[in-house]
Amino acid sequence: MRSELVADLSHNALLGVTGDDAAGFLHGQFTNDVESLAPGHAQWNGWCSPKGRLLATFLLVRTADRFLIMLPAEIAAPIAKRLAMYVLRSKVKIVDESELYTRIGLAGERAAVNVKAHWGSIPAAMRTVEKDGAICVALGDNRFVALVPPKAAPAMWDLLSGAETRGSADEWEWTSIQAGIPTIVAATQEAFVPQMANFDLVGGVSFSKGCYPGQEIVARTQYRGILKRRMALAHLAGGDRPAPGQSVFSPSFGEQAAGMIVNAARAPDGGFDALVVAQIDSLAKGDLHLGSPDGPRLEIRSQPPSPAGAA
DSSP: OOSEEEEETTTTEEEEEEOOOOOHHHHTTTTTOTTOOOEEEEEEEEEEHHHHHHEEEEEEEESOOEEEEEEHHHHHHHHHHHHTTTTTTOOOOOEGGGGGGGGEEEESSHHHHHHHHHEEEEEEOEEEEEETTEEEEEEEEEEEEEEEEEEGGGHHHHHHHSSSOOOHHHHHHHHHHTTTOOOGGGGTTTSHHHHHHHHEETOOOOHHHHHOHHHHHHHHHHHHHHHEEEEEEEESSOOOOOOTTOEEGGGGGSOOOOOOEEEEETTSSSEEEEEEEEEHHHHTTTOOSSSSSSOOOOOOOOOOOOOTOOO
């Protein structure tokens, strides 16, 4: 990765949620503890179907007067529409606020230097700092998201980018893949319970909060040791790009898919790196193939320890 990556994140949309009941409403819908999220803080969060399958994963930021949800633009409108169906009489308003902020991603060794140069300080992981209407969110792993008013965006680009050209969305997604952050897109909606995508391991799920859609299934998966699939970091050599939602296969499962690609991006040294959810047995054996039982082999580079009770 570049020592200084400054990327356009316009492939992500930004939903704003306001109103007297906003915190309680979101708390009753999402996988994480929204009510404990103080202004100036952020968290990874998700929204599940009643069957406990992820409809979306996203960055949730709380400011002094609203919540901001950053998620892929391709699913933002349907998610906002579906979420609004549950508002009923609650004092909550959900609006696409993408036009209010230019989204910029910063990563690499110099990212913190750039943040301090403008905002004057470097926030701790999952905290924010604001200046002149621009919000900087620290994600950890030398990664930051800047939400900048459009009028200030050109000057911000100049300050942050320096002599470097803007990075691509693919380069930013590669940093998310390396950090183990799954991004649900249209092709993978309702494919995974949160634990399959390691969302519990990155702090995206609270197991002490009250009910939310799918909570019973998510809790049962956690406490009964019935998790059969986990997510791993994999590498694919060659020029065939894996696609989210694409099946992966293992000799142990024959013609039946053993898992699915979550996200993929071009690797700096060639080929592609991907997050893949697959049967724990297949991950341990390292015998996954893309697209068919005799397709290109996926090299498993890291995976979480197998949970007790996994088959």
